[in-house]
Amino acid sequence: xxxxxxxxxxxxxxxxxxxxxxxxxxxxxxxxxxxxxxxxxxxxxxxxxxxxxxxxxxxxxxxxxxxxxxxxxxxxxxxxxxxxxxxxxxxxxxxxxxxxxxxxxxxxxxxxxxxxxxxxxxxxxxxxxxxxxxxxxxxxxxxxxxxxxxxxxxxxxxxxxxxxxxx
Numbered sequence: 001x002x003x004x005x006x007x008x009x010x011x012x013x014x015x016x017x018x019x020x021x022x023x024x025x026x027x028x029x030x031x032x033x034x035x036x037x038x039x040x041x042x043x044x045x046x047x048x049x050x051x052x053x054x055x056x057x058x059x060x061x062x063x064x065x066x067x068x069x070x071x072x073x074x075x076x077x078x079x080x081x082x083x084x085x086x087x088x089x090x091x092x093x094x095x096x097x098x099x100x101x102x103x104x105x106x107x108x109x110x111x112x113x114x115x116x117x118x119x120x121x122x123x124x125x126x127x128x129x130x131x132x133x134x135x136x137x138x139x140x141x142x143x144x145x146x147x148x149x150x151x152x153x154x155x156x157x158x159x160x161x162x163x164x165x166x167x
Contacts, residue, residue, distance in 0.1 A: 076149040084131045084153075087142035089117070102128060102156045111135060127157035 006023070009015045096114035100121065103109070111128070113121075117137065120126040127143035129136050130153060138146070143157050 080146050080150045080153055081131065083142050083146055083149075084129055084136050084138055087138045088131075088136040089126075089138070104130075104155055109135070113137075121156060122158055124158040128155045129153050130155055 006015075006020055010017070010020055096112060096117075098113055098115055098118055100111045100113045100118050101108055102111075117126060121128065121137075125140050126137050127140060127146075129138055129143065129146060135155070140157075140159075143154055146153055147157070
């Protein structure tokens with residue numbers, strides 16, 4: 001009874017050694033395939049985990065990009081505000097009785113300025129900018145820096161002044 005069924009069939013002469021060897025080989029192959037199939041669910045799980053990790057990393061990259069853009073936008077706004085506040089002309093320097101009209105969107109706005117300031121505005125030495133709903137006048141150097149950071153802030157900036165060929 002200690003003999004396996006295979007050995008018993010071989011002794012009885014029902015099978016030969018070649019057939020026994022072939023069956024052993026097939027059993028070994030099927031056993032090996034079963035092990036491979038067991039690892040495939042693990043590999044599916046690992047591939048799913050890898051895909052989830054990649055999606056998570058991609059989401060993080062997008063969020064970081066948005067955060068960086070928002071931070072940069074806020075920094076630019078703070079720099080523009082600082083440039084305007086440090087370089088603006090005071091009310092005493094600019095207020096006078098000469099009206100200066102300019103367009104903002106679809107509306108015409110009016111500031112009362114001195115002759116000197118109006119000439120500097122038309123020649124491009126000064127610019128009108130908007131800060132917190134108020135109009136401020138800044139020198140051309142500051143206006144160029146503001147233009148680099150936020151061009152929507154500048155309302156009037158005559159770079160180069162009027163051409164004499166037009167008149």
